[in-house]
Amino acid sequence: MAKAVRFYESGSPDVLKFEDVVVPEPAAGQVQLRHVAVGLNFADTYFRNGTYPIPLPSGIGVEAAGIVTAVGEGVSHLAVGDRVTYTGFLNTLGAYCTERVIDAAPLIKLPETISFETAAAMTMRGLTSAYLLRRIHQFQPGDSILLHAAAGGVGLIVSQWAKLLGLQVIGTVSTAAKAEIAKAHGCDHVINYSEQNVATQVRNITEGRGVDVVFDSVGRDTFMSSLDSLKRRGLMVCVGTASGTIPPFDPQLLAMKGSLYLSRPALADYIADPAEKAALAAELFDHVGSGRIKIEINQHYALEDAVKAHRDLEARKTTGSSIFII
Structure with a gap:
C-alpha cells in the first residue's frame, strides 16, 4: 500500500498525518511515479500553516525524484522507467508520498550524472538559484x-x-x-x-x-x-x-x-515557459554533474517523520538541503 503525508487543518507540524493511500492509474496527460527521494522545503510550512491557503484535506510537498511506472494517454516525452525530478507549486502539491499520479508537464528528465537524492535536494533550490542569478x-x-x-x-x-x-x-x-x-x-x-x-x-x-x-x-x-x-x-x-x-x-x-x-519573484513564473525551464535546468545539471556546484544534503528523514522534519526546519536547526528517503 502506498503511503502519504496529508493534513486536514492548518496549523503546527502536528497536523501532519502519515496515511495509507490508493494510487490510481494515470489519466490522459498524467504519469504514475514511484518516488525514491522527496524534497523538504521551507515553502512546505507555508502550505501547512495556512500562509498559502489551499483546499483541505490536502497532501503536502512540491518536490521529488523518482521513476515513471505508468504513462497516460497523450504523454509522448516520457516512458516507463524514465528517471525524473520535479518541482512546482499547486501543480505538484502532494509530493510527500511513496507513489503518486501527477501531470506529466512539470516533470524533468534526470541525467544519469544526478542521483535521485541529489535531485530531490536541489531541484527547487537549484532552479531558484538559477533564476536569481541568471534571470532577475x-x-x-x-x-x-x-x-x-x-x-x-x-x-x-x-x-x-x-x-x-x-x-x-x-x-x-x-x-x-x-x-x-x-x-x-x-x-x-x-x-x-x-x-x-x-x-x-x-x-x-x-x-x-x-x-x-x-x-x-x-x-x-x-x-x-x-x-x-x-x-x-x-x-x-x-x-x-x-x-x-x-x-x-x-x-x-x-x-x-x-x-x-x-x-x-516566484519560481513558478520563471519555469512556466518550458523552454526557459529546460535552459535553467540544463545549466543547473551541468554545474552539479561536473562538480562545480556541490549539493549538501545534511538532513535525512523517513517520510513518517514529517512532523519532526518541519519542527527542525522552523527552528532553523538545519543547514544545506533536507530530504525524505523513501
Whole structure:
C-alpha cells in the first residue's frame, strides 16, 4: 500500500498525518511515479500553516525524484522507467508520498550524472538559484550580493554559483558553525546577525558603497537592514518570509533610501515557459554533474517523520538541503 503525508487543518507540524493511500492509474496527460527521494522545503510550512491557503484535506510537498511506472494517454516525452525530478507549486502539491499520479508537464528528465537524492535536494533550490542569478539581474564580474540564510539550501547553491560568475558574496548566518559552512561554500565575508549589525558590517566591507543586490529569504526581521545594505539604485529581492511576512510600507521609503528597486519573484513564473525551464535546468545539471556546484544534503528523514522534519526546519536547526528517503 502506498503511503502519504496529508493534513486536514492548518496549523503546527502536528497536523501532519502519515496515511495509507490508493494510487490510481494515470489519466490522459498524467504519469504514475514511484518516488525514491522527496524534497523538504521551507515553502512546505507555508502550505501547512495556512500562509498559502489551499483546499483541505490536502497532501503536502512540491518536490521529488523518482521513476515513471505508468504513462497516460497523450504523454509522448516520457516512458516507463524514465528517471525524473520535479518541482512546482499547486501543480505538484502532494509530493510527500511513496507513489503518486501527477501531470506529466512539470516533470524533468534526470541525467544519469544526478542521483535521485541529489535531485530531490536541489531541484527547487537549484532552479531558484538559477533564476536569481541568471534571470532577475544582469550581473557583471565584480558585482556584490548580500545573501541571507547563506548556510541554507538555496544559500549554499547561490554562493557557489555566484563565485563562478565572479561576484563578491557577503552572507548572513545565525551561528558560528553556520558561518564556517557558508565560508566553505564561497562566501567572501560572513556576518553573524545574532551578534553584528548587518547593514553596518556591509557598509564596512564595501567601503560605504553597499551591495548591488540583496537576496532576502528571511522577510520581516531583515527587511529594513536589507534595504540599508544596498547601494544607490540597488535591487532588493524578497525570496521568502521565514521570519514572517513584511509589513505594509510606503513606497516613498525606496526613494528615501537611494531610489531602490524591489522585487518579490516566484519560481513558478520563471519555469512556466518550458523552454526557459529546460535552459535553467540544463545549466543547473551541468554545474552539479561536473562538480562545480556541490549539493549538501545534511538532513535525512523517513517520510513518517514529517512532523519532526518541519519542527527542525522552523527552528532553523538545519543547514544545506533536507530530504525524505523513501
